[in-house]
Amino acid sequence: MAAPAVQFWFEFASAYSYPAAMRIEPLAKARGVHIEWRPFLLGPIFAAQGWKDSPFNLYPVKGRYMVRDLERTCAALDLPFVLPTPFAQNGLLCARIATALEGPLRARFVRSVYQLEFGEGRDISDPLTAADALRRAGLDSALLERAQTDDVKAALRAATEEAQRLGVFGAPTFAAGDELFWGNDRLEAALDWALQGHL
Amino acid sequence: MAAPAVQFWFEFASAYSYPAAMRIEPLAKARGVHIEWRPFLLGPIFAAQGWKDSPFNLYPVKGRYMVRDLERTCAALDLPFVLPTPFAQNGLLCARIATALEGPLRARFVRSVYQLEFGEGRDISDPLTAADALRRAGLDSALLERAQTDDVKAALRAATEEAQRLGVFGAPTFAAGDELFWGNDRLEAALDWALQGHL
Numbered sequence: 523m524a525a526p527a528v529q530f531w532f533e534f535a536s537a538y539s540y541p542a543a544m545r546i547e548p549l550a551k552a553r554g555v556h557i558e559w560r561p562f563l564l565g566p567i568f569a570a571q572g573w574k575d576s577p578f579n580l581y582p583v584k585g586r587y588m589v590r591d592l593e594r595t596c597a598a599l600d601l602p603f604v605l606p607t608p609f610a611q612n613g614l615l616c617a618r619i620a621t622a623l624e625g626p627l628r629a630r631f632v633r634s635v636y637q638l639e640f641g642e643g644r645d646i647s648d649p650l651t652a653a654d655a656l657r658r659a660g661l662d663s664a665l666l667e668r669a670q671t672d673d674v675k676a677a678l679r680a681a682t683e684e685a686q687r688l689g690v691f692g693a694p695t696f697a698a699g700d701e702l703f704w705g706n707d708r709l710e711a712a713l714d715w716a717l718q719g720h721l
Numbered sequence: 722m723a724a725p726a727v728q729f730w731f732e733f734a735s736a737y738s739y740p741a742a743m744r745i746e747p748l749a750k751a752r753g754v755h756i757e758w759r760p761f762l763l764g765p766i767f768a769a770q771g772w773k774d775s776p777f778n779l780y781p782v783k784g785r786y787m788v789r790d791l792e793r794t795c796a797a798l799d800l801p802f803v804l805p806t807p808f809a810q811n812g813l814l815c816a817r818i819a820t821a822l823e824g825p826l827r828a829r830f831v832r833s834v835y836q837l838e839f840g841e842g843r844d845i846s847d848p849l850t851a852a853d854a855l856r857r858a859g860l861d862s863a864l865l866e867r868a869q870t871d872d873v874k875a876a877l878r879a880a881t882e883e884a885q886r887l888g889v890f891g892a893p894t895f896a897a898g899d900e901l902f903w904g905n906d907r908l909e910a911a912l913d914w915a916l917q918g919h920l
Binding site for chain 1: 780786793890901904906907
C-alpha cells in the first residue's frame with residue numbers, strides 16, 4: 523500500500539495559504555503523510571465565479587475581518603504577519619518558478635516566497651523579490667528565466683485546469699483522495715483523513 | 722471581575738450554525754465562559770453586500786463542498802445531518818420565537834430548531850415545525866403568537882442592526898469583547914480568547 527498522501531493546492535495571492543505552507547510539513551511528518559505541493563492560479567477560477575478581485579476586497583467588512591483573523595492565527599503560530607501592498611498580490615511569476623521546481627526544493631522556495639510576502643510585506647510580483655526568495659531557498663537565480671519558458675507556463679495552466687476539475691474554488695485546498703478540505707483550518711482534518719485510510 | 726462571556730450570533734438559515742449550537746455549551750462550561758445566545762437575520766446583511774441568496778447557492782461549487790464538509794463535520798461530532806429543502810430555509814418565525822425567549826430556555830429552543838432543520842431536514846418556516854420545536858423544548862405553544870407581536874419584531878430588527886454595527890457578515894459569529902470570530906471552526910478560539918482575559 524502506498525504511503526498516505528495529501529495534495530496541497532496553494533496560491534501566492536492567498537493569505538491563508540501562508541500559515542498553511544509554514545506548518546504543513548511538521549504536521550504531515552508526525553503522521554507519516556506525504557505532501558505534494560501543487561501551485562495553481564485562482565484568477566481563472568474566481569473569474570468563472572464572476573469575481574474579478576479577491577473576495578476580501580469585494581467584501582470590505584469580510585476583508586477587515588480576514589486581516590484580524592490572520593493576525594491572531596499567525597500570532598498563535600509565532601509567525602510574523604504583514605499584509606502586503608497591493609493585496610492581493612500578483613503571484614504569477616512565483617507560481618511559475620514553483621512549477622519549474624520539484625519536491626523539497628519546491629516546498630523550500632514556496633515557504634521563502636510566503637515569508638517575504640506575508641512575513642515582511644514584500645511585493646512578490648517584483649522579479650527582485652522572486653530572486654531574493656530563490657537566494658534564501660539556496661536556489662539558482664537562473665530559475666527566473668527557466669520559469670518563463672513555454673513548457674513551464676503550460677504546466678501551470680494544466681495544474682490550474684486540474685484544480686478546477688477537482689472542484690477547487692479557493693486556497694489553500696487539501697485533497698485527500700476524492701475529498702477536498704478548504705482552508706488553513708482544515709489542514710489537520712485532511713491529514714487525518716488521509717492517514718485513516720478513508721481513501 | 723465579571724465572568725468571561727461570549728456572544729453567539731446565529732442564524733437559522735446558516736448550516737454551520739447548527740454544529741456550533743449543538744456543541745457550544747459543554748465547551749463553554751468546561752472553560753467557565755458564559756454564552757449569550759443572539760438570534761439575528763443575515764438577509765439584510767447579505768443584501769448590503771449585494772447578495773440575494775445564500776453564498777452556497779450563488780456559488781454552486783462552493784455549495785457542494787459545504788454539504789460534504791458539513792457531513793464530515795457532523796459525523797465527527799456524532800450529529801445527524803440532512804440538508805433541508807429548500808436551502809437556505811426561511812428562519813424568520815423561529816428567530817422571532819428565539820427572540821421572545823431568554824437564557825437557557827432560548828438556548829433549548831434554538832437547539833430544538835436546529836435538530837429539526839439540519840438533523841431531520843424539516844422546513845422550519847412551517848408553523849407546525851416551529852410548534853414541534855417548542856414542544857420538544859418543553860415550551861408553551863402560545864409563544865407562536867407572542868413571537869408575532871410588535872415588540873418582538875422590533876427586538877429582532879434591533880439585534881440585526883447591532884450585529885451589522887459589530888461587523889458581523891456571516892454566521893455563526895462569536896464575539897469576545899471587541900474581537901469577532903467567524904465560523905463553527907473558530908468556536909474554541911473565541912472561548913479561549915474570552916477566558917484568557919484579552920478583553
